[in-house]
Amino acid sequence: MNLLTSLAIGILFAAGIYQILRRNLIRAAIGLVLISNAVNLFLFSAGAYTGIEAAYSTATRQVSDPLPQALVLTAIVISMGGFAFVLSLLYVISTRYKTSDSDEVKGLKN
Amino acid sequence: MTAWSLLLPLVILVAGVPLTLAFRKKRKLQSALALGLMLAALGFTLGLLRTILKTGQPVTVQMGLWQAPFGITLTADPLSVFMVLMSQTVLSAGLLYSLGSTEKVVHYPTYFPLFLALAAGLTGAFLTGDLFNLFVFAEIIVISGAVLTAIADDTYGVEAAFKYFYISTLAATFFLLGIGSLYVAHGTLNLADLASRIASDPSAPLTTAGMAFLTATFLIKSAAFPFHFWQPDFHAAAPTPVSAMLSSLVVKVGVYAFFRLTTLLFPETQLLKTLLVIIGVAGVLYGGFGAAGTHNVKRMLAYSTLAQIGFILVGIGWGTPLSLAAALVFTFNHALIKAAMLMLAGAVASRAAVKSASFEAVVGVGKYHPWAGVLFLLGGMALAGIPPLNGFTGKLMIFWSGVEAGQYIPLLIIGVASIVTLTYVIRSFVRIWFEPNPRVKEKAGDRLLAPALLVLLSLLLGIWAEPLVSLAQVTAAWLGDPALYIAAILR
Numbered sequence: 393m394n395l396l397t398s399l400a401i402g403i404l405f406a407a408g409i410y411q412i413l414r415r416n417l418i419r420a421a422i423g424l425v426l427i428s429n430a431v432n433l434f435l436f437s438a439g440a441y442t443g444i445e446a447a448y449s450t451a452t453r454q455v456s457d458p459l460p461q462a463l464v465l466t467a468i469v470i471s472m473g474g475f476a477f478v479l480s481l482l483y484v485i486s487t488r489y490k491t492s493d494s495d496e497v498k499g500l501k502n
Numbered sequence: 503m504t505a506w507s508l509l510l511p512l513v514i515l516v517a518g519v520p521l522t523l524a525f526r527k528k529r530k531l532q533s534a535l536a537l538g539l540m541l542a543a544l545g546f547t548l549g550l551l552r553t554i555l556k557t558g559q560p561v562t563v564q565m566g567l568w569q570a571p572f573g574i575t576l577t578a579d580p581l582s583v584f585m586v587l588m589s590q591t592v593l594s595a596g597l598l599y600s601l602g603s604t605e606k607v608v609h610y611p612t613y614f615p616l617f618l619a620l621a622a623g624l625t626g627a628f629l630t631g632d633l634f635n636l637f638v639f640a641e642i643i644v645i646s647g648a649v650l651t652a653i654a655d656d657t658y659g660v661e662a663a664f665k666y667f668y669i670s671t672l673a674a675t676f677f678l679l680g681i682g683s684l685y686v687a688h689g690t691l692n693l694a695d696l697a698s699r700i701a702s703d704p705s706a707p708l709t710t711a712g713m714a715f716l717t718a719t720f721l722i723k724s725a726a727f728p729f730h731f732w733q734p735d736f737h738a739a740a741p742t743p744v745s746a747m748l749s750s751l752v753v754k755v756g757v758y759a760f761f762r763l764t765t766l767l768f769p770e771t772q773l774l775k776t777l778l779v780i781i782g783v784a785g786v787l788y789g790g791f792g793a794a795g796t797h798n799v800k801r802m803l804a805y806s807t808l809a810q811i812g813f814i815l816v817g818i819g820w821g822t823p824l825s826l827a828a829a830l831v832f833t834f835n836h837a838l839i840k841a842a843m844l845m846l847a848g849a850v851a852s853r854a855a856v857k858s859a860s861f862e863a864v865v866g867v868g869k870y871h872p873w874a875g876v877l878f879l880l881g882g883m884a885l886a887g888i889p890p891l892n893g894f895t896g897k898l899m900i901f902w903s904g905v906e907a908g909q910y911i912p913l914l915i916i917g918v919a920s921i922v923t924l925t926y927v928i929r930s931f932v933r934i935w936f937e938p939n940p941r942v943k944e945k946a947g948d949r950l951l952a953p954a955l956l957v958l959l960s961l962l963l964g965i966w967a968e969p970l971v972s973l974a975q976v977t978a979a980w981l982g983d984p985a986l987y988i989a990a991i992l993r
Contacts (some may be wrong), residue, residue, distance in 0.1 A: 412672075418666070421668075424668065424671055424675075425674065426692075427672070427675050428671070428675050428678075430532070431675045431678045432678075433684070434678075434679065434682050435685075438682045438685050438686045439685075446916070457579045459685075459691075460682075460685065463634055463681070463685075465636065467632070467678055470638070470641050470674075471671070473645065474641070474645065474667070474671050474674075477645065477648070477649070477667060477899060478667060478668065478671070481652060481660055481663060481664040483662070483668065484652075484662060484802055485661060485664060485847045497661060498656070499658045499661050499663055500658050500662060500665075500930070501736045
């Protein structure tokens, strides 16, 4: 299970990096989401395998660490807001330039 | 009572965001309220500084009364208060400038709430004693800064905001990776607890990886040399008062984090310090020549920030008490000067026939505004480090500490590169105030009160530098012994 999780996180991260390197801005935004999800899973797995019981359980077995879960929740909320903002900026840019190719969006290169 | 002295500067600003949003229909009231809250926060910060200087101990608040390694800690140690004082002084000037600005963006109903959110983010990032909390405050800064740029009058604001926001969000994911790595290695995120655990077990797996991720993150945040590519576009496209804040304060969050990394978390890692010196020297060279080659005043000043951040990183990298004090003095002075210079550049651009900060548009605009010219010349002299202005004190201390540390090669390079500063400042001054331009007409523009106050403060701190220098020395002495910080929080 540990190996499977780490492989899945690695593949997700690699897919995100690949999308970021594309010229299409929408694909780049999707790459950003993939990477932030990979990082969230990494944070989550940082606390997942020390215990097998949830922290709120009254069982005497070792409980799993709740802090990474709290961190992931915060990170998810922040990345959701950030992604909404990225998409709204992309909307303005793509209506102004009529393209989503990053090489065509070059107003700043005057 | 002491707890409130720490919380008030932060709580006032956080509460100011919804409060100013509620008054969005009454613009005069809203702007006066924003400035009032900012000045109140600044006043309480001064009170906080007095408290910690008198007792010699930092003020610490445990949120929700959870004791130190478990809860979130807010700490006002000398470094935090130094940075908060710097940012709130400049932010007050920024709000003052916004009141007299002719740009359309300051009439936007969400402008003042966003500005206060930026202020709250900066204050919180400097005051927090928890790594994850630093991430949250850094995100608040990034989002409010990006939104303020996206609504700019400049049509390219959206593009610049996208570029900045995209890069910063990527940096934030690396910040999270660093946080996760350090949490796996040491099981804590409280800075003091983390520092003591790293000191007792420096070879725990993923510690080095965590350090590398954090270093990469803060190099992007401080826009140091190879990670600066977003910075000139972003700072040049932002509305004038906002770009003054971005270029003088927001990059300092990364600088602050490097103070913490090199003195508290990884004081034994020589590699990190060497890296900072190399990157700093490269930044001084590249920023200096980049500024000399631009065709836009605001862009020139943005490149100059790159060079000045280089000086600060070199000071942090040398790591002696004197060089740390020098880096602190330089940080404070640069914030004042760069904010004043960007405001003056914006004020000049607002008086040009075509509203733009490019040299083509602003040539000769200074003809009807001699006082702005005096301010610009004084600010430029401070930027280049000419006595009797405050830039001189910082540069002198940096050079002096370099001689003391025996670092002659970096010293020679930054010494030569700092002469370039004088070239581009004088050239832009001559072009704006002395070259004839038949198209220039007398025209009202942004008010000059805020940059005048900042330049006056720079002049004052240049003539009477003792309070700032001694405060920086107290802070550097405090930074020299991480055990003090750890003991104050985990008592």
